[in-house]
Amino acid sequence: MSAALAEKPHEDPDAFKKGEAVIIVRDLKNGFGEQMVHDGLDLQVKKGEILGVVGGSGTGKSVLMRSIIGLQQPLSGEVEVFGEPMIGREEHEAREIRKRWGVLFQGGALFSTLTVAENVEVPLREYYPSLDEALLDQIANYKVAMSGLAPEAGAKFPSELSGGMRKRAGLARSLALDPELLFLDEPTAGLDPIGAAAFDDLIKGLKETLGLTVFLITHDLDTLHAICDRIAVLADKKVVAIGTIPELLALDHPWIQEYFNGPRGRAANETSERHAHDDPAENQKRRDAALNSAGGDTVAQNGTENPGGEDR
Ligand SMILES: Nc1ncnc2c1ncn2[C@@H]1O[C@H](COP(=O)(O)OP(=O)(O)OP(=O)(O)O)[C@@H](O)[C@H]1O
Structure with missing residues (x-):
């Protein structure tokens, strides 16, 4: 699917064949008091993809995730997961659907x-x-x-x-x-670059071996380049664009241009291009090395804190 600036209120409801979309959000509205967070937000997440969800702080990424998993009651709109409507479900029905997803919250x-x-x-x-x-x-x-x-x-x-x-x-x-479905809210926030890269690899590996669909909220440009199949951009209370990084870059949207084409975006792009030309065996070695030096295993074995690196 190519990226499109969502000028119309509804994303194409036939964007995916029946059964291909694991999550469908239609015309979602969320607000707190006077503040509208989402107003006519549409989104579809395809089975087996890692969808990155980006947007400035406060654009409603976490509220969107909470609406999908049933922790936030929207003002209106529809949410379907695995083809099942989620809003207004009896608890025992929602429970059966919840069983089929996992959530990693921010902290x-x-x-x-x-x-x-x-x-x-x-x-x-x-x-x-x-x-x-x-x-x-x-x-x-x-x-x-x-x-x-x-x-x-x-x-x-x-x-x-x-x-x-x-x-x-x-x-x-x-x-x-x-x-079958994982929700991840800023999984690499606060990790040093090596730990974050190892976590990215872990998610990608799990997606490939288990056939997971992943809804991934992140600010991390390296993660977007390294593991996301498509990226949804939240702005102006809705998903303003969705697609691959090259598709998004073709759009004349100021936030998208600033985000992906700013200095940090360009650096992440260069890194990802460099790795794309790497030898796969070398890549594997890099991943193993990253995993071994990442906070995870080192700390588990010796009980000491991961020697600090800057957050990425
Ligand atoms: N329970 C709540 N009560 C009132 N306002 C809320 C509540 N939850 C979220 N908000 C508001 O909704 C807006 C969107 O919040 P949300 O946490 O979804 O943003 P975000 O895009 O995930 O931001 P960040 O990237 O900083 O994590 C914010 O203005 C926030 O203050």
């Missing part, structure tokens, strides 16, 4: 009095109360490993983790129920 949103493994077990206990303790532990350990944490991390409390480890622990919990 990880871990329970501070539970260990990482116990945090991962929370959704398992909620949805499968008859699972025995041994199986719960086994599943939790598996999810901890999938998230790139060392086995020792499962027994740690969130306060004993670095920022990078907390993100991975939150990711482990979001994977607990084998989701």
